[in-house]
Amino acid sequence: MPHAANFLSPDLGDSRLAQRPSYRMVIDGRSVEAMSGRHIHRLSPGHAGAQVGSWPEAGAEDLDLAIGAARRAFDHGPWPRMSSAERSRIMFRVADGILARVDELALVESLEVGKPIAQARGEIAYCADLWAYAAGQARGMHGDSHNDIGDNRLGLVLREPVGVVGIITPWNFPFIIASERVPWAIGAGCTVVLKPSELTSGTSIMMAEIARDAGVPDGVFNVVTGYGDAAGQPLAEDPRTDMVAFTGSLRVGTRLAELAARQVKRVGLELGGKGPQIVFSDADLEAAADGVAYGVFHNAGQCCISGSRLIVHEDVRDALLERVLDISRKLPFGDPLNERTRFGPMISPAHLEKVETYVRAGEADGAELLTGGASESDKGHYFQPTVFSGVRPEMSIAREEIFGPVLSTLTFRNADEAVALANDSEFGLSATVWSSNLESAMQTIRRVRAGRCWVNSVIDGTPELPVGGYKKSGLGRELGRYGFDEYSQIKGIHVTLGKPQRWFEG
Known part of the structure; x- marks a missing residue:
């Protein structure tokens, strides 16, 4: 493995x-x-x-x-x-x-x-x-x-x-x-x-x-x-x-x-949530890659505000994915009592099986599995950090809440297309935009229908700001x-x- x-x-x-x-x-x-x-x-x-x-x-x-x-x-x-x-x-x-x-x-x-x-x-x-x-x-x-x-x-x-x-x-x-x-x-x-x-x-x-x-x-x-x-x-x-x-x-x-x-x-x-992470071509790719990995693998992906949909500009898709994959393959996961661990197990055997079923469905639908995709169930309810490319909006891994460490990658050519992909969901709990152009980032996030949003960060929180969802x-x-x-x-x-x-x- x-x-x-x-x-x-x-x-x-x-x-x-x-x-x-x-x-x-x-x-x-x-x-x-x-x-x-x-x-x-x-x-x-x-x-x-x-x-x-x-x-x-x-x-x-x-x-x-x-x-x-x-x-x-x-x-x-x-x-x-x-x-x-x-x-x-x-x-x-x-x-x-x-x-x-x-x-x-x-x-x-x-x-x-x-x-x-x-x-x-x-x-x-x-x-x-x-x-x-x-x-x-x-x-x-x-x-x-x-x-x-x-x-x-x-x-x-x-x-x-x-x-x-x-x-x-x-x-x-x-x-x-x-x-x-x-x-x-x-x-x-x-x-x-x-x-x-x-x-x-x-x-x-x-x-x-x-x-x-x-x-x-x-x-x-x-x-x-x-x-x-x-x-x-x-x-x-x-x-x-x-x-x-x-x-x-x-x-x-x-x-x-x-x-x-x-x-x-x-x-x-x-x-539920199916949070988009929109990455523009002018984003700091090192910071965005780290944020994308954190957004989807935090708490083993068992997070309603997980950034599980990567929506990346086609010009930087390969460069960003190279960095995300490098993090995914080096990420220490496993024993929750180990201070080095970044994410632990699935909550139960049934949930582990659910996550694996989604991954197999993604492969059957034609998405490309770039890394991970398997469990470590002989040692606990563990599932590997998993990244898909070539995902289409109609696939279950792009639409349904997996609640596991599974990233689905889609691409866009302009801001209108990015917003349309982000909003193409029954959920609207969270969203992130990565860009070095603050005006572009703000204009984009204002159009995304989600209640908890970030610009150039993800899964950040403070008691002062409200949280909640749009749509379902x-x-x-x-x-x-x-x-x-x-x-x-x-x-x-x-x-x-x-x-x-x-x-x-x-």
């Missing part, structure tokens, strides 16, 4: 694999088991079946308790009635608690998800920044007033929390995606029931424990663990929840939206000041000053 020399084999004797924590859910401020007594046992995707944790398998009774706790905490508890200054102080303590446990959280995230330990460490530290930003912004939320609607009239616009929010997060970035939502929801004064993926629940439980220790009141931040039908779907169906926020597949997101629509319940969705990539926005709008109700109040005009004089 062409990548065997760069594969970092898992060390099954690593002492860090000896930890097998057994977690409990957090409901109404208490750590509890599922009423059924059943547990889900997580095997490391990168270490040939080593068990790395277990958590309760929640059912309808557990969801009933969690939703009830969140409802009571919102309707009768202190959190929504606190001043923003009080909530902010507690949330800053959560950020400090995360920073104090970066190494511990990163190890759990690495073992459960399979992501490189160095990457996991950086992600956890970034999450502390997300909490701190939301804590600071929570004090800046405000409504509005209208003093010019008449001498005897005054208009007030109040911002109020939406209520009880069910948040369902996926397995690829469990700590980050929860940290992009929970702080904004509780910062707005809401209460939360978080349901993480049944594959990667450990750090979400730890987050709730940190929040509890920081002083978040009982019932404000609850975590239930289990499978989607039993532990996730009730968050959309139960009339006691006011909103459901889901990150995951288009199929499941559509189903949850249908369930929530029956009660006219607010829905936030971040769904989702509804709503997270982060920045816009993130609080997602979890707020806006109330207009018309105040009459003095004696109002009579409607009927009897």
Whole structure:
């Protein structure tokens, strides 16, 4: 196999694999088991079946308790009635608690998800920044007033929390995606029931424990663990929840939206992506090649904002691909606990098989496989860095979200063609433009229908900027000041000053 020399084999004797924590859910401020007594046992995707944790398998009774706790905490508890200054102080303590446990959280995230330990460490530290930003912004939320609607009239616009929010997060970035939502929801004064993926629940439980220790009141931040039908779907169906926020597949997101629509319940969705990376002929090819490789191989391609479609000007296609292939063939991948690793395994055997099926379909459709294309499944759920050329827009590898380390290359001759290729997708979550001409780059990115965009970088992030999708990539926005709008109700109040005009004089 062409990548065997760069594969970092898992060390099954690593002492860090000896930890097998057994977690409990957090409901109404208490750590509890599922009423059924059943547990889900997580095997490391990168270490040939080593068990790395277990958590309760929640059912309808557990969801009933969690939703009830969140409802009571919102309707009768202190959190929504606190001043923003009080909530902010507690949330800053959560950020400090995360920073104090970066190494511990990163190890759990690495073992459960399979992501490189160095990457996991950086992600956890970034999450502390997300909490701190939301804590600071929570004090800046405000409504509005209208003093010019008449001498005897005054208009007030109040911002109020939406209520009880069910948040369902996926397995690829469990700590980050929860940290992009929970702080904004509780910062707005809401209460939360978080349901993480049944594959990667450990750090979400730890987050709730940190929040509890920081002083978040009982019932404000609850975590239930289990499978989607039993532990996730009730968050959309139960009339006691006011909103459901889901990150995951288009199929499941559509189903949850249908369930929530029956009660006219607010829905936030971040769904699939097929991110284009447009590279113009005047781009810095060294920087672009590194960015293209990072964009598609980051987190083993298991990333909704992955830059999995390379749309490159025909004049520099060969020169750029030469650099991308050089990186792909040298990229150290494998053992997530190795500090040198750049990407680890697929999340599960089923997902590994799905990625391989797409690669075989690409070959059958006539795309040229330039490198990779095979698994290292005898050592874990690993798939080699893979690059295709000669891809046509109608191919499945150009249209469908593979969610793996697979790059599909298309070419263009002018900016109009590049934009048309970028927009030729049912998704619109992310996009990148590489060019040394800022005007050209900006004019291009303004025409691409995607919600999270970069110029001369990729998969960069900051708490200040909103994230979200166009088209079938989702509804709503997270982060920045816009993130609080997602979890707020806006109330207009018309105040009459003095004696109002009579409607009927009897």
